[in-house]
Amino acid sequence: MPKVLISDSLSPRAVEIFRERGVEVDVKTGLKPEDLKAIIGEYDGLAIRSATKVTKDVLAAASRLKVVGRAGIGVDNVDIPAATSRGVVVMNTPFGNSITTAEHAIAMMFALAREIPAANASTQAGKWEKNRFMGVELTAKVLGVVGCGNIGSIVADRALGLKMRVVAYDPFLSHERAVDLGVEKVELDELLARADFITLHTPLTDGTRNLINAESLAKTRKGVRIINCARGGLIVEEDLKAALESGHVAGAALDVFASEPAKDNALFGMDQVICTPHLGASTTEAQENVALQVAEQMADYLVSGAVVNALNMASVSAEDAPKLRPYMALAEQLGSFAGQITESGLKGVTVEYEGHVAELNTRPLTALVLMGLLRPLLNSVNMVNAPVIARERDIEIAETKRERASDYQTLIRVIVETEHRARSLTGTLFGGEKPRLVGIEDVPIEAEVSSHMLFIRNEDKPGFIGHLGTTLGDAGVNVATFHLGRTAPGENAIALVSVDQPISDEVLRKIEALPSVVRAKALSF
Ligand SMILES: NC(=O)C1=CN([C@@H]2O[C@H](COP(=O)(O)OP(=O)(O)OC[C@H]3O[C@@H](n4cnc5c(N)ncnc54)[C@H](O)[C@@H]3O)[C@@H](O)[C@H]2O)C=CC1
Numbered sequence: 296m297p298k299v300l301i302s303d304s305l306s307p308r309a310v311e312i313f314r315e316r317g318v319e320v321d322v323k324t325g326l327k328p329e330d331l332k333a334i335i336g337e338y339d340g341l342a343i344r345s346a347t348k349v350t351k352d353v354l355a356a357a358s359r360l361k362v363v364g365r366a367g368i369g370v371d372n373v374d375i376p377a378a379t380s381r382g383v384v385v386m387n388t389p390f391g392n393s394i395t396t397a398e399h400a401i402a403m404m405f406a407l408a409r410e411i412p413a414a415n416a417s418t419q420a421g422k423w424e425k426n427r428f429m430g431v432e433l434t435a436k437v438l439g440v441v442g443c444g445n446i447g448s449i450v451a452d453r454a455l456g457l458k459m460r461v462v463a464y465d466p467f468l469s470h471e472r473a474v475d476l477g478v479e480k481v482e483l484d485e486l487l488a489r490a491d492f493i494t495l496h497t498p499l500t501d502g503t504r505n506l507i508n509a510e511s512l513a514k515t516r517k518g519v520r521i522i523n524c525a526r527g528g529l530i531v532e533e534d535l536k537a538a539l540e541s542g543h544v545a546g547a548a549l550d551v552f553a554s555e556p557a558k559d560n561a562l563f564g565m566d567q568v569i570c571t572p573h574l575g576a577s578t579t580e581a582q583e584n585v586a587l588q589v590a591e592q593m594a595d596y597l598v599s600g601a602v603v604n605a606l607n608m609a610s611v612s613a614e615d616a617p618k619l620r621p622y623m624a625l626a627e628q629l630g631s632f633a634g635q636i637t638e639s640g641l642k643g644v645t646v647e648y649e650g651h652v653a654e655l656n657t658r659p660l661t662a663l664v665l666m667g668l669l670r671p672l673l674n675s676v677n678m679v680n681a682p683v684i685a686r687e688r689d690i691e692i693a694e695t696k697r698e699r700a701s702d703y704q705t706l707i708r709v710i711v712e713t714e715h716r717a718r719s720l721t722g723t724l725f726g727g728e729k730p731r732l733v734g735i736e737d738v739p740i741e742a743e744v745s746s747h748m749l750f751i752r753n754e755d756k757p758g759f760i761g762h763l764g765t766t767l768g769d770a771g772v773n774v775a776t777f778h779l780g781r782t783a784p785g786e787n788a789i790a791l792v793s794v795d796q797p798i799s800d801e802v803l804r805k806i807e808a809l810p811s812v813v814r815a816k817a818l819s820f
């Protein structure tokens with residue numbers, strides 16, 4: 296039974312879902328990095344929010360780990376390249392907390408416009424400072440949305456409902472989408488120059504880090520108010536502090552900070568600053584959504600191989616997973632066979648899909664072909680890291696699809712190119728589920744792959760089968776199945792023999808020495 300660790304506080308629904316789906320679960324929150332490292336080796340899955348840092352170090356100790364599930368959106372607390380290279384799928388729940396976070400940004404905007412936190416504190420302190428708090432109206436004000444994805448577009452929608460004018464800066468926002476949303480797409484400088492309120496909704500990347508700094512603040516209108524419910528590193532906090540002190544920026548509402556948990560921060564204690572402790576996603580509804588979703592996604596992956604919302608591999612829907620499963624075995628076998636008979640450096644791999652299989656999502660299948668192909672070279676390869684490893688090694692990967700197959704209803708052909716030659720292996724499914732090899736290079740054959748096999752290329756001459764049978768028999772090797780194929784009588788031939796035990800080097804050398812044998816190779820699957 297797969298076992299999952301929940302290491303941040305998640306709604307109890309997550310535990311229920313894991314158990315209902317046959318996954319054992321432990322909940323241990325507040326672990327120090329060294330405590331997490333000490334126990335992570337016991338788990339197949341790790342479910343987190345933002346507190347747990349899934350570092351390279353933690354991943355190195357996670358020998359069984361197959362999936363990290365983030366109950367939320369941002370995955371900047373996970374070292375994704377390290378997870379990928381260790382073959383760990385990283386998933387998030389991209390929509391479960393978007394509305395809640397957008398609502399928090401809107402709440403922050405109102406709080407800034409009417410100084411609600413300060414007015415609340417003053418009133419409850421018995422001061423009744425009616426003249427101290429003079430707010431601004433939101434109607435007809437310009438809201439600048441930086442990053443108009445899931446959350447940014449919900450914020451825009453709510454702001455339009457408040458009769459604000461919304462300008463958006465997002466290099467990936469199309470004009471059509473901007474028109475649909477009712478926002479004006481502008482460049483960053485124009486947004487900075489026009490906005491009365493600026494709200495940030497981008498991920499933290501090299502392109503967005505320190506986006507709001509002294510230089511960009513200098514381009515904003517005097518009296519601008521800034522809201523950040525995305526990620527702390529988007530703002531240079533010292534620069535914002537200076538702009539608040541000079542009075543150029545009238546206020547800032549921050550849910551996120553450069554360093555979290557933010558127990559001490561340059562912006563704390565300023566009248567014009569409103570802070571919440573990374574509460575953007577903290578509503579009962581959002582936490583239930585993300586916990587339920589992450590548990591379902593992780594359990595599906597661990598139990599049935601379905602992959603949803605993965606950030607480092609192709610998705611496999613729950614509907615596709617059962618259809619893909621028999622092809623997965625075939626893809627891996629073809630890749631592994633090709634990898635074992637390929638001796639020189641790989642230059643390129645083409646995977647051709649014909650017939651029924653071409654109608655499916657074939658990216659996971661190609662990943663499995665690559666995994667099978669690379670496994671003879673690298674133990675740690677799996678379907679998550681195989682495409683990355685192949686690209687790192689400058690192996691060109693191509694996929695082609697033809698909806699009509701030639702002789703078979705469904706067919707996968709793997710063509711492997713080395714510096715010297717190209718080799719192809721073709722396979723199909725018999726009865727829709729049994730993988731069969733149906734072609735090795737130009738030779739048709741019909742064989743099932745088994746744990747130990749002997750692959751022989753020979754000249755099609757009388758006496759070969761007798762010699763081979765005697766050699767194997769003398770060595771005490773029991774033959775399970777024997778498949779032969781040839782291009783034409785007397786020409787190139789192939790023998791594929793399933794045997795009950797691994798073939799030793801000594802027996803292999805004897806087989807190589809037989810008359811008419813061109814090449815012999817022991818394979819294991
Ligand atoms: N405070 C909180 O508790 C929460 C914070 N978040 C954070 O909110 C942010 C936004 O989340 P989503 O809307 O779901 O993400 P998303 O991926 O749907 O949208 C992000 C948008 O930013 C845009 N973008 C990327 N680089 C940009 C750049 N240089 N300039 C302008 N736009 C750029 C992208 O094109 C995309 O449209 C993320 O950082 C996420 O981690 C999300 C949920 C809760």
Ligand SMILES: O=C(O)CCC(=O)C(=O)O
Nearest residue numbers: 344345366367368369576
């Ligand atoms: O889990 C949380 O409370 C934070 C949510 C968040 O920041 C995110 O989903 O990106």
